[in-house]
Amino acid sequence: MTTRPLRADARRNVESILDAATTCLARDPDASINDIARAAGVGRVTLYGHFENRAGLVGAVVDRAMRESEASLRGVDLSGDPAAALVRLIEASWQVTLRYGALVVAAERSMPVAEMDAAHTEPRERVRRLLERGRAEHRFRTDLPVSWLLTAMHTVTHAAAASVYVGELADAEGARAIAATMLGLLTPPGAVVPDVAALRSVR
Incomplete structure (x- = not known):
């Protein structure tokens, strides 16, 4: 009889901690365990009872954020022109990135x-x-490995997020910067790099 409420309390504590950590880390990537515990309304002992260390907590926050992000990105229309589809995917992904800020x-x-x-x-x-x-x-270049192109897109996206955090790039400019950079990289040698704004109306 006494275990059910405790399990429910534990679940609520975990969710409160994850919510607080998401908010704190989105605002300040260096937020401490004390900051997060205070925002969650729990003590350090309670927090450490659920998460072994700060890295483990950050990992859990990222895992939940990625699951939530995937739920929204699965609905992005990737049919039609691949370059235009890439722009749509980048713009949708950037909105997710902004939601989680400095996380x-x-x-x-x-x-x-x-x-x-x-x-x-x-x-x-x-x-x-x-x-x-x-x-x-024949919309994207074939002279570079797909694995390298994937790494480049991942790196460019994270660089844009870091640039927004330090004030080098405005929030609203992030998606366009990523898309323009990737289209420049992906366009076959000798072909004209498509304009990001023009691709927004292409299906």
Whole structure:
């Protein structure tokens, strides 16, 4: 009889901690365990009872954020012209990135590379399929490995998030900057790089 309420309390504590950590880390990637525990309304002992260390907590926050992000990105229309589809995907992904603010920066500072890669498995596969279709339809270059192009897009996206955090790039400019950079990289040698604004109306 006494275990059910405790389990429910534990679940509520975990959700409160994850919510608080998401908010704190989105605002400040260096937010401390004390900051997060205070925002969650729990003590350090309670927090450490659920998460072994700060890196583990950041990993759990990223895992939940990625699941929520995937739920919204699955609805992006990737049919039609691959270049236009890429712009739509980048713009939708950027809105997700903005929602979580500096969490991207916190994750890069705290999580092992292998864990970061694992968290991005589904998004990478979505982009991989689009890149391979674009190559098959002669819209994207074929002289560089898809794996390298994937790494480039991941790096450019995270660089844009970091630039927004330090004030080098305005929030509203992020998606266009990523799309323009990637279209410049992906366009076959000798072909004209398409304009991002023009592609927004293409299906």
